[in-house]
Amino acid sequence: MLSPAFIMPIRKELIWMARDIPPVQAGSRLVLNRIGDYFGHDTDAPPIPSGTRWRGSQAGSCAKQIAYATMGHESSNPITPADHWRMGLGSIVHTHLSPAIERWVANDPDVVIHEEMETHLGEHGFGHIDMVVELPNDDKKIVVELKTINGTGFKRSIQGEGPRHSALLQGSLYANALDADLLVICYLAVELLSPGWAEAKGFDNYGRFGAEWHYTPDEFIPLAKQEIERMEWITKTAHGVPGIEGVPRSFSESDPDIPDGAEIADPATGIWHHSINGDLIGKGKAWQCNYCRYQDRCVDDYHKGF
Numbered sequence: 001m002l003s004p005a006f007i008m009p010i011r012k013e014l015i016w017m018a019r020d021i022p023p024v025q026a027g028s029r030l031v032l033n034r035i036g037d038y039f040g041h042d043t044d045a046p047p048i049p050s051g052t053r054w055r056g057s058q059a060g061s062c063a064k065q066i067a068y069a070t071m072g073h074e075s076s077n078p079i080t081p082a083d084h085w086r087m088g089l090g091s092i093v094h095t096h097l098s099p100a101i102e103r104w105v106a107n108d109p110d111v112v113i114h115e116e117m118e119t120h121l122g123e124h125g126f127g128h129i130d131m132v133v134e135l136p137n138d139d140k141k142i143v144v145e146l147k148t149i150n151g152t153g154f155k156r157s158i159q160g161e162g163p164r165h166s167a168l169l170q171g172s173l174y175a176n177a178l179d180a181d182l183l184v185i186c187y188l189a190v191e192l193l194s195p196g197w198a199e200a201k202g203f204d205n206y207g208r209f210g211a212e213w214h215y216t217p218d219e220f221i222p223l224a225k226q227e228i229e230r231m232e233w234i235t236k237t238a239h240g241v242p243g244i245e246g247v248p249r250s251f252s253e254s255d256p257d258i259p260d261g262a263e264i265a266d267p268a269t270g271i272w273h274h275s276i277n278g279d280l281i282g283k284g285k286a287w288q289c290n291y292c293r294y295q296d297r298c299v300d301d302y303h304k305g306f
């Protein structure tokens with residue numbers, strides 16, 4: 001063991017490191033820029049199966065955004081290396097789960113689990129379901145939608161916000177398609193809750209990195225039917241007459257943050273307006289526009305009058 005006399009001078013030497021030390025300038029990085037280059041290639045979504053036009057993962061998205069995607073428009077705002085990095089972390093978590101699921105199945109002969117099950121949705125939709133848990137002895141089927149989330153979003157979700165509306169809609173589409181008995185939305189956080197915070201709020205150890213919300217058919221079927229109707233209307237309108245020009249900048253009827261009937265009034269900022277008979281009765285700001293892969297195109301089209 002090192003004597004205190006030996007340790008003390010080193011700790012004194014390191015005191016200066018605790019001060020305000022900015023990271024090196026972007027041009028002087030030795031490691032990060034090389035790693036970042038690897039993640040710098042934008043990839044459009046994989047091709048959709050023939051005969052289909054929309055995906056379950058688009059549930060809850062802006063109607064105009066869905067229309068651009070279903071018409072095959074290229075991204076005007078491609079995703080960045082930082083976005084790739086974030087999405088890659090989500091994929092790593094899913095891969096990380098495989099041995100846990102294998103052990104679950106090996107230890108429980110009453111359970112059958114299907115991962116990445118494909119399903120048709122409505123007339124022109126399709127999706128990949130993260131997990132389907134079958135309990136043959138009970139004749140029960142459970143659809144599981146897994147979502148990774150950052151620490152801030154996770155904290156908000158478990159303090160009353162619940163899962164994102166888009167996750168609930170996506171899960172509802174899948175649970176409805178499979179005629180499931182239960183929908184489970186399972187959040188997996190990429191950052192842990194601190195032990196003290198979790199204990200003070202009454203969360204156990206597993207609750208430090210994940211949470212579940214359960215929905216029964218009477219809850220998810222109406223949501224699924226409403227969203228399928230909206231998705232089909234968007235794609236039929238975009239592919240038909242009047243075409244993409246007739247698709248509004250609106251969101252799902254059940255969206256808790258943007259009222260039914262509201263439309264984006266400024267796609268450059270996400271400002272939405274809700275008007276009835278020409279009278280403005282509400283307004284707010286949607287975060288979605290600033291994360292939209294078609295924002296510049298949408299702004300251009302907006303200035304063209306549609």
Ligand code: SF4
Nearest residue numbers: 062065249289292298
């Ligand atoms: S920029 Fe906003 S309004 Fe335009 S397509 Fe994207 S999400 Fe919709």
